[in-house]
Amino acid sequence: MSVLAWPATRTRNTNPYPFRVQDSTSAFGVSTSEFNLRNVLRVGWDVIHVHWPEVPLRIRYFPVRLIVCVGILVLLRCHKLIGRSKIVWTTHNLEPHERRVHWLTRWYFSRFLRMVDGTISLSEFGRDELFRRHPSLQEKASVVVRHGHYRGDYPTEVDRNAARKRLSLEDDDRVLLSLGMIRPYKNLPLLASLVHRIDHPKLKLVIAGPGKSPKDETILRDLAEQDHRIRLAIAFLPAQEVAEYFAACDLVVLPYSDILNSGSLLLALSMSRPALITDKGATPEIAGLVGHSWVQMYSGELTMEAIQRSLDAGRPEGRPDLSHFEWPLTGQLTSTFFRRLIGQPITADSEQAALESLPVEKLT
Template identity: 30%
Template sequence: MRILASPAFANKKVNPYNALLYSNMKAFTRAHTKNLVHEYSHKKAILEKFDIVHFHWPDGYINQKNIFKALQRSILLSFILMIVKLKGSKIVWTVHNVAPHDAFHPRYSQAFMRWFARQCDGLIFMSEESKATFFSLYNCKENIHYAIIPHGHYRNSYPDPIDQAAAKNHLGLPQNKQVLLFFGMIKPYKNIDLLMELFTQAKLFDYVLVVAGNTDSPELKERLKQHAKNPNIHLLLQFIPDDRLHIYLSAADAVILPYKSILNSGALLLALSFNKPVIAPHIGAFVSLQQELGRKWIYSYAEDLEVGALKNALRHLEAQDRSSPCPLENYDWDKIAASTLAFYRQLFPISSSSEQALSS
């Protein structure tokens, strides 16, 4: 089986999800199939033959500030999809998001994604909630193949955690206060300015709130700086490299992800990989993960985040026993890679010739 993935390994430094998936996928194949997974390029898609063309964030490709550039890119991608389908390739989309976050042209982006979904032969969702949300918004081909394959954990993907006191000292945080952490790219839908405002209103004097991440919005950056006048809020507006992220997670007592909307979250799995409990809205993959792992690991609030919900979440998590690591065995990457390969094979008619081709 030959797979063309967009992306496969190119985004490893930004998000190791794809590299973990495809490197583990290679481990399931025979030694002579070293060229199983290929990094997507238009040239490869047009000139070579692949069994599977797997997209992860197709909306990002056409999400351009200049509408004419967005149109140009969508026309080119449409042409390429037509070519690969004529060659017999199956198009797979892992639905990380049902709608583009912070799209420059929301109506156009959504219209393109509805068209893109109809071109797919298979869809991968990370939770039942994601699947339900998707099918409430999209009209796909009848009897389209789909699978529920969760997001994997990030254990052994980052440096090991260090002692909490040492981590606090390294970051200049007080030893006598608990640490509530948000980390990652700061975008409007992540609700960080509201989180900082509510934290101040809640008067949680035994906590410090650490917000670590960058934003490309000058307006949002200024609002965050205003909220950071609270001495118990530590704001670091810069990208946190992988070789330092473990320090922030080691210092944390809990992680908060107060998103307005979300379908899946790599940050959630990363926090749990460091055995840190998470506060998050009761939406998307947070729902099924909470049902499986319990409220001592994921405390989700049903309504919009407000002062009472924040206080209740922290007090609940403080009372829980987390002496054992978070049980993430179901999110091992070898299991996820095996499930993804099995799904690929479901997309082809069963015959002796096709079985032989797909097993190689």
């Protein structure tokens, strides 16, 4: 079975998820290629697997944005009509994080949704929310395949004391970490403001990751200049540095104002660090599978009291159980879903077993 993935391996260094999906399905006879100019001009792909269809909407200049959006839709339509390809959307987000209230966004998404043949949701909540917002997709194939963990993508044997020394942190500091792209919905200025307002000399906050919001970056830099306890690393971080930041911290804090799924939460759990996160979106599902000592939740807006409770709870012993987020399971479920969608027989015993456990709806 041949799959054209958008993306496949291109984001491996910045977000390993698409590559891990490709790698996991290869064991089940799926050959995946990158969605690039050379491959997209070829027809005959069994499945076109789209992760983030909103990417063209991020283009700054409207004429270019319009041309790219139209081009993507025309190419997908040609693959459906000429190549008989099935289009599958993995619904990381149900709409762009940085929403553009513009006719092009509505027009582009409405036409993209009409072409989708099947959807992969990363949680039961995500699928329910997908159907609530886009009722037309209820009549199409769907499956839940949970977001895989990041164990193996980042070093895990990093010494805590050495990491703290490199980051100029004391052994008795209480270190909060928020790592990932800096975007408005992540509410990082609120977290920095809470730390800034409390008089606790040993409380330290580290915010690290690429900048995607100039406004939030300005606020964070101003607070960091006023308060030495707030440390910023606004840049792309190589895997070794990511591992050092996690090794040095006591608690990962993700103060999102809006969330469907969170790769940052899975990353924290993969690095065996407890996380404090809003109870919105798929978070309660993940907490139920992994344990509330590892995934600690708050309701409403983040408060310093919630942070203090999580710090006082301490770090659980051992490593969290991530058996529900293993990549071989992702490979089984995803490849089986693809095969059923294109009408290809399931012959391997392992894939048949996966099929019987699939929460698949309305497959034909």
